Amino acid sequence: DHGTIMDLIGKHIASKYKELAAQFRIPQGTIDTIACDNRRAWDGLNDVVAEWLRGNTEVYDKGVRASARWLYDAVRTMNKKLGTKIAKKFGIPEQSDGSTQKGTIDKDLAANTFGIAKGAGEDKENLQEQSQGAGKDKENLQEQSQDKELNMEAVMNIFDSSAQHCMTIAAGLNVRTADLMSTPGAANTNLIIVFQRWFEANRDVNWDALIKLCDDYPDKLGKAKSNLLAYISAKCVRVHNTRSTHYTI
16 A cells, blocks of 8 residues: 555655656656655655556556556666565565576476486486486576566666667657656656657567667767676677566556
8 A cells, every 4th residue: 555655665765756657657747746746755756656556657548557566666677675675575576586487497307307217217228318308408497597588677777877868769769759858857767768668669679679779879879888788798688589578567
């Protein structure tokens, strides 16, 4: 409920209530009204949470309702530790948590081991083939556990330092910007909205598209290109045909 959410996030991200409002898909006009009506960040956050819970969002008519998962996804883009706290409270598997994947690996390996033991009476050649198959399964599953999704957290980590070029990013990704704020300090919020719309449009949402974007605007997105390549290398991301939507509700 409202009080529980405020107790969880209030003191941590009150100053970023406009960003949270954008994550909650609250209409820009409502965000502007909240900002005008409240001098204190805490009060602004309080109104944002209230509007979200009431369903005053751009996606309410599409059947999307406020949920713990949406809260987690939204908060985690701004404060990873706080996102972890929310995940633990509501029992949400974390995006970077390998426990579920590890459980799958352990289960599959146990099944392979059982199969080999059961076939102990068979000839040596068959046992060797089963052992090799188990090794390949383990290797494939380990590779899968290393893969990272292309999601809001990833793109914000990569492009956050280039937020002042959000309009350039929007143009490169073919995202509409007519309704975005042009006021000082709105760049980060605009960047969040740009990537939300990119994910929702689901056209060429992949790592190759982001690399091409940086290559098309090297003067403005050179830093982002470096961040992108470093992220891909560090996270062992498969560059081709990697897709993910923003919300999982």
